[in-house]
Amino acid sequence: MTVDFALIGHQESWQAAADVLAILRGAPLPDDEIKDILPWIPPRAICHVEVGSSTGATAHGLYIDSFIPPDHLEAAYVQENTARVRAAAACAINLGAKIVSLGGFSSILIEGNFDQLPERKGTVFTTGNTLTVGLIVQGIKKMCTLEGRNLRRSTLLVVGATGDVGSGCARCLAPFVKRVQINARNEARLRKLAAELQADGVQVEIATGLEGFSTEADVVICAASLASPSLLLGRIARDAIICDAGYPKNLSPNAHMADAKIFFGGLGQIVGTLKFAPNFDGILNRHPFPRVVHGCLLEGMALALEKRFEPFSRGRGFITPDRVEEIEGIAAHHGIHLAPFYNADGPLEDCIAAAASFDSVNPGRGTVSNTRTQCQNTILLLNATDARSRENG
Amino acid sequence: MGTLIGLNCSTVECTSLTAPIWQDILAQAVTGELMAAMNYASLSEICKDPAEVADALEHAQIERGHAARFAAEGRKIGVAVPNNVDAMHWKRLREAFLRCVAERDFIGCLIVQEIMLESFAVASYARVGKVAPGTLGTTFASIAAEEEEHVDHAMAILQAERALDAQRFDDKLHRLHIEVMTTLAKMLAKECKDGHCEVCHATCVKPALFDVSLSAAELRGASLQKYLKTLDALGLPGETTLAWVTQLPI
Numbered sequence: 001m002t003v004d005f006a007l008i009g010h011q012e013s014w015q016a017a018a019d020v021l022a023i024l025r026g027a028p029l030p031d032d033e034i035k036d037i038l039p040w041i042p043p044r045a046i047c048h049v050e051v052g053s054s055t056g057a058t059a060h061g062l063y064i065d066s067f068i069p070p071d072h073l074e075a076a077y078v079q080e081n082t083a084r085v086r087a088a089a090a091c092a093i094n095l096g097a098k099i100v101s102l103g104g105f106s107s108i109l110i111e112g113n114f115d116q117l118p119e120r121k122g123t124v125f126t127t128g129n130t131l132t133v134g135l136i137v138q139g140i141k142k143m144c145t146l147e148g149r150n151l152r153r154s155t156l157l158v159v160g161a162t163g164d165v166g167s168g169c170a171r172c173l174a175p176f177v178k179r180v181q182i183n184a185r186n187e188a189r190l191r192k193l194a195a196e197l198q199a200d201g202v203q204v205e206i207a208t209g210l211e212g213f214s215t216e217a218d219v220v221i222c223a224a225s226l227a228s229p230s231l232l233l234g235r236i237a238r239d240a241i242i243c244d245a246g247y248p249k250n251l252s253p254n255a256h257m258a259d260a261k262i263f264f265g266g267l268g269q270i271v272g273t274l275k276f277a278p279n280f281d282g283i284l285n286r287h288p289f290p291r292v293v294h295g296c297l298l299e300g301m302a303l304a305l306e307k308r309f310e311p312f313s314r315g316r317g318f319i320t321p322d323r324v325e326e327i328e329g330i331a332a333h334h335g336i337h338l339a340p341f342y343n344a345d346g347p348l349e350d351c352i353a354a355a356a357s358f359d360s361v362n363p364g365r366g367t368v369s370n371t372r373t374q375c376q377n378t379i380l381l382l383n384a385t386d387a388r389s390r391e392n393g
Numbered sequence: 394m395g396t397l398i399g400l401n402c403s404t405v406e407c408t409s410l411t412a413p414i415w416q417d418i419l420a421q422a423v424t425g426e427l428m429a430a431m432n433y434a435s436l437s438e439i440c441k442d443p444a445e446v447a448d449a450l451e452h453a454q455i456e457r458g459h460a461a462r463f464a465a466e467g468r469k470i471g472v473a474v475p476n477n478v479d480a481m482h483w484k485r486l487r488e489a490f491l492r493c494v495a496e497r498d499f500i501g502c503l504i505v506q507e508i509m510l511e512s513f514a515v516a517s518y519a520r521v522g523k524v525a526p527g528t529l530g531t532t533f534a535s536i537a538a539e540e541e542e543h544v545d546h547a548m549a550i551l552q553a554e555r556a557l558d559a560q561r562f563d564d565k566l567h568r569l570h571i572e573v574m575t576t577l578a579k580m581l582a583k584e585c586k587d588g589h590c591e592v593c594h595a596t597c598v599k600p601a602l603f604d605v606s607l608s609a610a611e612l613r614g615a616s617l618q619k620y621l622k623t624l625d626a627l628g629l630p631g632e633t634t635l636a637w638v639t640q641l642p643i
Contacts, residue, residue, distance in 0.1 A: 024632075025639040033643050036583070040614030042621050044631030091631065278632075 005061035005304035006097035007049065007297045008088045008106045009284070010068040012248045017070055019283045020046065041067040043088035045095060047280050051301045052273030054335025059304035062095060063276070063284060064088045066106060073105050073248060082109050082116060089125065090118045098309040101128045101300025104247050111164045112316045126303065128296025130313040133168035134328040135295040136245045136265040138338040140173065140219060143241050147261060149218070157181040157217035157236060159210070160224025162189035165245060165266070168319030169221050174202040175321075181205045181213045184224075193317075210235040221265070222246045233257065244343070252344035263341040263348055268298045271335030288347045292339040302331040414605050415529060416472040417598035418521060419463050422533075424476040424483055424592055425514055426460035429453075431478065432490045432506050439497045452543065459536050466529045480591035485576045486510065489569070500554050504566055507547035508623055509573045513581070515540045516619035517612045524606040544623065551627055563629055570637055574620070578641035581613035617641075 011017040014031075017038050022028040024046065029037065045062040052058045066088040068081050085106045092100045100123060102110055107127040110117065117125055144151045154177045160166040161182035174180050174197050182197075182204060184190050190206040197204045207213050210231055218237040225246035226232065232242070233256050243265035244251040253262050270291040276284065285293055293301070303312055312327060313319065331337070341348035433453035440446040460476070467474035478487060486505075493501035515537050522534030555562040579587060585597050599609040617638055624634040 021639055024636045029639070029643065033583075036610040036614065037639075037643075040618040041635065042618055042625065042631075044621075044625070044635055046632050046635065091625075 001048075002060060003062055003095050003097045004059040004099070005049075005300045006045075006092035006095065006100045007061060007063045007103055007300060008043075008066060008085065008092065008100060009063060009103035009297065010066045010073075010084075010105060011070055012073070012104070013070050016283070016286060020065065020280070023278055023280060023283060035069070038067055039069045039072075041065075043067055043084055043091055045091065047284070048277045049301075050273070050275045050277075051270060051305065052275075053305045053333075054271045055305075055333065057305050057334070058273075059301060061301070061304065062092070062097065063280070064091050068105060078109065081105065082113070085109050086116060086118060093118060093121055093123045097123050099123070099300050099303055100125045101297045102126070103128070103294055103297045107296050108163070108247060111314075114311075114314050124309055124311045125314065126299055126311050127164065127313045128294075128299035129164045129168060130319050130323050130327045131268070131299035131302065131331055132165055132245070132266040132295035133172060133319050134324040134331070135268050135298075135338055136165070136169050136221060136223075136243055137172045137324065138328075139243055139263060139265045139341070140221065140241065141176075142338060143243075143261060143263060143341065144219070147241060149241065151176050151219065153178055154219045155179040155181060155216045157183065157213065157220045159183045159220065159222045159226065160246065162186055162193055162317075163223055164313070164316045164319060166221070166223030167193055167317050168324065169223060169245070170197060171319065172321050172324055173219075173221075174200065174204075177219065179203040179205070179216075181207070181217055183207055183210055183213070222251060225250050230256070236260075249344075261348075262343045264343055266295045267292050267339040268295050268331065268336050269293075269339040270298070270301075271337065287339070288342050289340050298331060298336050299327060302327065302334055302336050305334040306330050411605050412470050412472050413594065414598055414601050415470060415525065416467060416474060417593045418525075418605075418607075419467045419472075419474045420476060420592050420594065422463045422514075422518070422521075423460045423474050424478055424480065425510070426456045426463065427476055428478045428483055428487055429506065429510065429514075430456035430460065431487065432502070432510075435491060435494045436499070436502050436506070439494055439499060439502070455539070455543075459539070462532055462536065466532050469528065475592070475594060477592050481587065482576050482580045482590060483592070486573060489572045489576070493569075500551065500562075501565060501569060503547045503551055504569050505573050507544050508551070508566075508627075509569070509577065509620065511540050511544045511547075512620040512623050513577055513616045515544065516615040520607065520612055520615050548623075548626060555627055559628070563633075566624075566627075566629065567637065574637075574641055577616070578613075578643070581609070581616055582643055583609045583613070 011020060014034060018029065018034050021034060043064060043066045045064045047063050049061045049063050050058055066084040068084050072081060089100065102125065107129060111127045111129065114125065141151065156173055156177040158166050158170045161170050162184040170180060170182055170193065180197060180202055182190055182193060185208055187208050194204040194206045205213060213235060215235060216237060218240045220236055220240050220242040222242065223245050225248060239259040242251060242260050242262045244262060245265040249264050251262050267287065269289060270293065274291045299312060303309065430453045433449045433456060437446045437449035440449055464474045490502060490505050493505060518533045518537035518540065522530050522537055525533055584599065589597065602608050621634055621638060625631055
């Protein structure tokens with residue numbers, strides 16, 4: 001079978017990892033066994049993926065899990081995780097994938113180190129960051145509209161601004177806001193980005209610590225996971241719009257930020273079809289809406305549907321508004337759009353409204369009732385998972 | 394310098410508290426090597442090519458040599474190393490191999506011995522080699538490396554066989570996987586649920602492995618990882634083999 005695309009990913013939580021293994025095993029593994037087993041699994045394809053475009057085209061691919069243990073998603077494990085991503089990449093190459101999207105932490109590990117990927121034999125890699133940036137920017141604009149905010153009067157804070165996604169977001173949104181605050185740990189890179197933005201006439205502030213900024217930021221993009229969500233407390237406007245685009249996402253609405261509007265960003269929804277074999281639906285895409293996928297993975301799917309097998313996003317710091325517009329156009333052509341909003345508490349948009357919106361571009365497919373059931377099931381599943389997480393401390 | 398440190402370590406660490414643990418680890422290794430020697434001797438009976446016969450007999454001799462080296466390491470730390478090829482799990486593994494011999498299934502024999510049993514041996518010896526003191530460690534490590542060469546030798550034959558008819562090969566491997574790997578998984582489980590293994594000299598050694606910086610979970614993980622990688626190298630679909638492995642008893 002032709003492998004148009006491969007998606008390299010990993011699980012963000014032990015519960016997600018347990019669910020993946022349960023599908024393969026046909027029964028759940030005891031909790032105490034999962035942490036003993038998963039770290040030993042070599043990266044490999046675990047399922048076939050078929051994506052259907054709204055044009056009627058289809059592309060076939062594979063989901064390759066690097067099996068990075070969920071508690072190793074941090075800097076201390078960079079070498080081990082990079083080795084896993086390299087092995088997953090080698091797997092994609094051996095399986096003859098034409099284009100490979102690097103999902104989640106894989107993208108972060110490799111974006112500045114494409115030379116660390118194995119020899120390619122006709123396979124191209126994309127970090128998928130350009131479409132991720134496009135979806136984050138779309139999300140900010142849409143949320144501002146929904147909340148009646150004038151983006152042009154806003155101060156934008158980008159946390160993790162020197163990464164590929166963070167810098168791309170800063171470039172794309174800077175022309176639309178009053179002022180930009182950029183934050184990252186590397187001051188030299190911050191100054192370089194600031195100079196680039198200032199050359200276009202943007203007012204820029206830089207700081208390696210959030211305490212270095214005034215508290216006027218009312219639009220915030222967290223392109224990097226915060227060490228602690230409480231770091232934002234008292235550092236931004238009380239009613240700020242916050243896009244959690246970090247990996248893993250760790251911002252949730254709480255009593256201390258009751259007026260803030262937090263949503264998970266960088267996610268897209270496929271209008272057409274998304275099928276997994278074996279059926280990992282709801283396991284590999286754990287979102288409260290159907291056919292929602294991370295932008296980084298969607299980029300590879302969109303390029304495969306377009307038959308543009310090219311390393312669209314590679315390296316760090318090359319994402320420009322023009323490139324974002326180009327990939328958004330390709331994605332939209334195949335029915336890949338901004339996902340409905342949600343955060344850790346669940347959907348921010350009415351499921352039924354989202355389904356109705358879906359139906360408006362897919363007349364006659366009768367999805368409202370299906371989507372309602374799927375939303376309800378997913379929300380129940382999320383609630384059950386949260387409850388179990390709380391029980392496990 | 395390295396050897397001196399190793400010998401001191403061996404003397405100090407293996408004579409009192411941990412010697413019984415190494416004794417049981419060595420007993421499993423000696424039993425496995427003796428069974429491998431028996432398997433290669435049996436394999437020689439169904440080889441058609443005289444070169445293959447000689448090869449199988451040579452392998453049998455090498456495995457007996459490994460058993461002798463492990464037994465010698467036991468003597469160095471002052472323990473007698475027992476063996477029991479008729480022990481519950483080992484006996485089942487031998488029977489599975491003999492069924493392949495009875496069917497004159499040369500490829501089946503290679504799959505059982507080289508892919509399944511050797512994956513277990515190579516991975517677990519390598520882990521033991523990293524933590525065992527002195528010459529005990531170097532012996533495990535060097536035998537792991539030698540066993541790896543056996544696997545490489547068989548891989549070329551098995552890859553050629555799979556190229557002829559992948560589906561038939563994969564079906565056979567799956568059948569043998571269920572038979573052999575189920576037994577190996579029980580041996581590798583964190584707890585022995587079927588009672589005493591009949592190789593450990595007293596109670597089950599698994600809970601005591603932590604005292605020598607090992608664990609049953611680690612040995613199982615490394616062994617199954619090696620097995621999966623070997624199947625990958627043969628060209629079997631990764632999603633299929635992972636499903637097989639996740640379905641093994643725990």
